[in-house]
Amino acid sequence: MIGFLRRTFSRRSRIQTGERVEQDGPGGGGGVSGNPLLLPHQQQVIHTPAVVTGGASVHIPAAGTARSAITCRVLLLDGSDVSVDLPSKSKGQDLFDQIMYHIDLIEMDYFGLQFMDSDQVSHWLDVSKLIKKQIQDGPPYRLFFRVKFYSSEPNNLHEEFTRYLFVLQLRQDILSGKLKCPYDTSVELAAFCLQSELGDCDPLEHSPELVSEFRFTPKQSEAMEADIFSRWLELRGQ
Known part of the structure; x- marks a missing residue:
């Protein structure tokens, strides 16, 4: 499941709530x-x-x-x-x-x-x-x-809407503690979430304090939020 979330974000799944984009080609609405x-x-x-x-x-x-x-x-x-x-x-x-x-x-x-x-x-x-x-x-x-x-x-x-729902489910499972996630993976996935929701990190506009407004893991600390911010900064342009 962690691999699914990582691969989904790596494909720049930038869907917003309620929006759905159908994939071109046959089978776009198949079961x-x-x-x-x-x-x-x-x-x-x-x-x-x-x-x-x-x-x-x-x-x-x-x-x-x-x-x-x-x-x-x-x-x-x-x-x-x-x-x-x-x-x-x-x-x-x-x-x-x-x-x-x-x-x-x-x-x-x-x-x-x-x-x-x-x-x-x-x-x-x-x-x-x-x-x-x-x-x-x-x-x-x-x-x-x-x-x-x-x-x-x-x-x-x-x-894309289906992928968006999958990501929400995985975030929910990680946040509730039901799905265990290593520290480095948690930081990376949280950074992908920020990149997906907010776009590129702008050091002049954003700060590590912004990360604290989001909850990604049950044991989210200030040190982790600083690491998430640093990783988010590295994702600029993705």
Whole structure:
């Protein structure tokens, strides 16, 4: 996973939140079913996932004239909180489709929705079963939009928006401490993040104190922030 993040940034993935650029050529919007390079994202979240950036709150009302409805609140990877009203007998697929439509995601097979049980153990929402039969705490039912499968090679991801979501997931896992990262690698990846979000480092405008406004690792120190700043400065023009 660390290698994925490194290779993604080395290809100058400069996508901003909400923006998506389709790759030219055939297969730009293809799925990933049957790809032998896919690896299950094995993880058990025992706490609410960290959020690496803030987001807005959005409400999607129920369609049609259903007499009874349930509300599902989904936290996206960018920190956006999406509240979706659905008929009470809706299945996981109905909620997943609403979220995919809302964020306009094409390569959806890499992603899924998670919820936590009363013991704070995470489970993937089964798209074939009723939502209210799977989640005991609610309504409103609380879920998290997450990467479910990782590709070993970023080139398998045809859309920049998909890569952007992968990067957010990896940053979240590093920040929460679930994904262990060596010091030098943490510094390099943090510098890539700054280069991606802010562009070239300008010593006349930027200072190491700016790095402290971002959180990359659970044990981020002033010394690490100085090293991140130095590495970011070396990335000028990339």
